[in-house]
Amino acid sequence: MHEPTHHTLEEENQLVQIRLQKLEQLRALGLDPFAIERYEITHALQTVHDDYEQLEGKTVAVAGRIAALRKMGKATFAHLMDSTGKLQIYLKADEQGERYDLIDLWDLGDYLGVQGFVFKTRTGEVTVHVQSFTMLAKAIRPVPFPKEKGEQRWYELHDVEQRYRQRYLDLLVNPDSRRRLIARCRMVREIRRFLDERGFLEVETPVLQPIAGGAAARPFITHHNALDREFQLRIALELYLKRLVIGGIDRVYEIGRVFRNEGISTRHNPEFTMLELYQAYANLEDIMSLVEELFHHVAERVFGTTVFEMHGIRVDFAQPWQRIRLMDAIRERTGLTEADFETLERATHAAEKVGISVERKDTIGGIIEKVLEKCVAEHLQQPTFVYGFPIDTSPLAKREPDNPRFTRRFEGYLFGKEVANAFSELNDPLEQRARFEQQYALRQAGDEEAHPFDEDFLLAMEYGMPPTGGLGIGIDRMAMLLTGADSIREVIFFPQMREG
RNA sequence: GAGCCGGUAGCUCAGUGGUAGAGCAACGGACUUUUAAUCCGUGGGUCGAGGGUUCGAAUCCCUCCCGGCUCACCA
Numbered sequence: 001m002h003e004p005t006h007h008t009l010e011e012e013n014q015l016v017q018i019r020l021q022k023l024e025q026l027r028a029l030g031l032d033p034f035a036i037e038r039y040e041i042t043h044a045l046q047t048v049h050d051d052y053e054q055l056e057g058k059t060v061a062v063a064g065r066i067a068a069l070r071k072m073g074k075a076t077f078a079h080l081m082d083s084t085g086k087l088q089i090y091l092k093a094d095e096q097g098e099r100y101d102l103i104d105l106w107d108l109g110d111y112l113g114v115q116g117f118v119f120k121t122r123t124g125e126v127t128v129h130v131q132s133f134t135m136l137a138k139a140i141r142p143v144p145f146p147k148e149k150g151e152q153r154w155y156e157l158h159d160v161e162q163r164y165r166q167r168y169l170d171l172l173v174n175p176d177s178r179r180r181l182i183a184r185c186r187m188v189r190e191i192r193r194f195l196d197e198r199g200f201l202e203v204e205t206p207v208l209q210p211i212a213g214g215a216a217a218r219p220f221i222t223h224h225n226a227l228d229r230e231f232q233l234r235i236a237l238e239l240y241l242k243r244l245v246i247g248g249i250d251r252v253y254e255i256g257r258v259f260r261n262e263g264i265s266t267r268h269n270p271e272f273t274m275l276e277l278y279q280a281y282a283n284l285e286d287i288m289s290l291v292e293e294l295f296h297h298v299a300e301r302v303f304g305t306t307v308f309e310m311h312g313i314r315v316d317f318a319q320p321w322q323r324i325r326l327m328d329a330i331r332e333r334t335g336l337t338e339a340d341f342e343t344l345e346r347a348t349h350a351a352e353k354v355g356i357s358v359e360r361k362d363t364i365g366g367i368i369e370k371v372l373e374k375c376v377a378e379h380l381q382q383p384t385f386v387y388g389f390p391i392d393t394s395p396l397a398k399r400e401p402d403n404p405r406f407t408r409r410f411e412g413y414l415f416g417k418e419v420a421n422a423f424s425e426l427n428d429p430l431e432q433r434a435r436f437e438q439q440y441a442l443r444q445a446g447d448e449e450a451h452p453f454d455e456d457f458l459l460a461m462e463y464g465m466p467p468t469g470g471l472g473i474g475i476d477r478m479a480m481l482l483t484g485a486d487s488i489r490e491v492i493f494f495p496q497m498r499e500g
Numbered sequence: 501g502a503g504c505c506g507g508u509a510g511c512u513c514a515g516u517g518g519u520a521g522a523g524c525a526a527c528g529g530a531c532u533u534u535u536a537a538u539c540c541g542u543g544g545g546u547c548g549a550g551g552g553u554u555c556g557a558a559u560c561c562c563u564c565c566c567g568g569c570u571c572a573c574c575a
Contacts, residue, residue, distance in 0.1 A: 013509085013510075013544075013545095014526075014527085014543075014544060015509095015510055015525080015526060015544085016510090018526065018527070019526095068535075068536095070534055070535060070537055071531095071534095072530095072531055072532075072533090072534060072537070072538080073530070073531035073532060074531080074532040075531090075532035075533070075534075076532090076534090077533080077534050077535065077537085079535080088534090088535075090533070090534085092532060092533095093532065094532075107526090108525080119533095121533050121534075121535090122533055122534095123533075123534080123535075125533095125534090125535075127533085141510075142510040142511080142525065142526080143510090144510065144511045144512090144525085145511095145525090146511080146512090146524090146536090147524065147525095147536040148535090148536070149535075149536050152536080153536090154511095154512080154523090154524070154536060155511050155512050155513095155523080155524050155525080155536090156511080156512075157511065157512090158511085158512070159507090159511085159512090159567090160567065160568060161507085161566070161567045161568085162511095162567095164567090165567095173511090215574095215575085216574080217573095217574065217575090218573095218574095258575090260574070260575080262573060262574055262575095263501080263572080263573065263574080265571095265572095265573095265574090266568095266569080266570095267574085267575075268573090268574065268575075272575070274575080417575095418575070419575090421575080449573085449574085472575085473575095474575040476575080477575060487568095488575095497566090497567085498565085498566065498567085499565095499566090500565090500566060500567090
């Protein structure tokens with residue numbers, strides 16, 4: 001634990017000192033900006049542009065941050081910014097009288113409320129001719145608003161570290177960041193809307209779990225003082241949602257944070273957002289259709305198009321996804337066949353032939369999935385369902401009836417990256433017990449990420465679980481692909497950072 | 501965890517052994533339809549931190565911190 005660092009503003013630089021002095025002057029004049037509680041606005045800034053025809057000559061009240069300030073003697077122009085956009089304001093000295101000098105106490109970043117009439121300058125820009133104004137709050141640190149001309153920007157906040165650590169500044173001054181992060185929020189909203197329309201119930205399940213199961217990953221561990229026992233932070237939503245299906249909630253989903261105690265990279269944040277849904281009486285093909293419709297819906301509703309492009313590849317979510325059996329995809333790309341993976345020895349040999357190093361803990365299925373990741377995934381640019389995953393890496397999925405080494409499981413790929421994972425859920429409690437036992441054996445053999453044995457979940461399944469289709473989607477990854485972000489940190493407001 | 505690159509003014513960046521710089525921002529002045537406003541002037545720095553080499557270090561060496569990219573585990 002580190003003691004928090006306390007700064008005193010007196011120690012800060014002259015830019016802060018000057019703003020503090022301006023604040024004092026305002027207070028001395030009885031205009032303390034921090035005493036203001038409310039300012040009644042008639043319009044958001046963008047709506048003044050949108051409704052200019054009706055508003056011309058009319059009086060409006062608007063508010064926002066000062067994002068640009070151009071004082072030219074006895075006339076002053078400024079731009080206010082709010083969450084909808086920007087609007088220019090105009091003040092004249094002879095109309096304002098003594099109050100005109102208050103402009104000298106304005107800084108970029110301050111909040112201003114103004115009342116005035118709407119007009120267009122001779123260069124055609126919609127502007128509010130200010131009659132009265134009030135400072136609503138003051139920024140005592142300089143906000144790095146860039147210089148702008150049209151779409152061009154100068155002196156923009158580029159420093160990646162500062163953009164992540166002080167995301168509020170990034171949001172204020174970098175429109176691309178703002179658009180991308182808001183798009184992610186709207187995606188989540190549209191996913192909810194899509195599922196709600198189809199009769200799914202959104203639920204919340206425990207984050208603190210006795211045994212974090214449902215995926216292969218190392219958990220975070222925490223401690224409950226009153227119970228004096230250890231809990232793990234969830235690594236997946238799966239096993240609790242299935243308990244709810246057993247409890248009669250036939251269509252259920254959760255969008256929630258899960259936690260995996262693993263490395264941080266451009267594609268990994270220790271806490272990330274998962275969507276998992278379960279639909280009783282649905283099979284794998286039903287879930288494929290659901291995924292197709294979900295992406296179509298989100299694309300259209302959030303981005304207004306079904307066509308997306310990344311690195312020169314165009315995809316269209318109005319089209320059905322391609323479907324290919326995993327072992328067929330591997331054969332197409334490597335020439336390796338199912339027979340090459342019959343035994344661990346042969347599978348190891350086959351993997352090494354295509355340049356993949358096999359670790360001791362790898363199972364046959366693990367090796368097959370490595371071949372998928374290394375040799376096949378990058379070719380799956382168009383939306384594609386790869387189905388028929390090995391049984392030993394899919395301990396919660398039903399077997400394929402005619403090929404028991406593989407399961408009724410698919411992964412959805414897009415632009416070469418995995419975006420969805422779905423099973424026809426295993427609902428046979430006897431087989432589920434046997435699968436957990438296999439995972440337990442792997443764990444005993446040193447695989448820390450093998451699925452834990454969950455006796456309480458088995459108990460639930462023994463009371464009867466319907467045939468069920470299930471789906472998991474990494475929301476952050478989905479947001480990266482649809483917004484064209486190269487790093488997961490660009491689609492998470494506050495990504496994990498080391499202590500700075 | 502490994503390799504490569506980076507950290508200099510509020511912001512964006514120059515500066516590779518010899519007095520710490522530029523643009524924007526700030527401050528003072530001029531300017532009543534500007535819009536990267538313009539013009540004149542002024543102030544502003546723990547050069548990520550610590551140690552070392554040297555007459556002299558932002559610069560060379562070592563250690564550490566933080567970030568980026570690539571790789572490995574994974575979603």
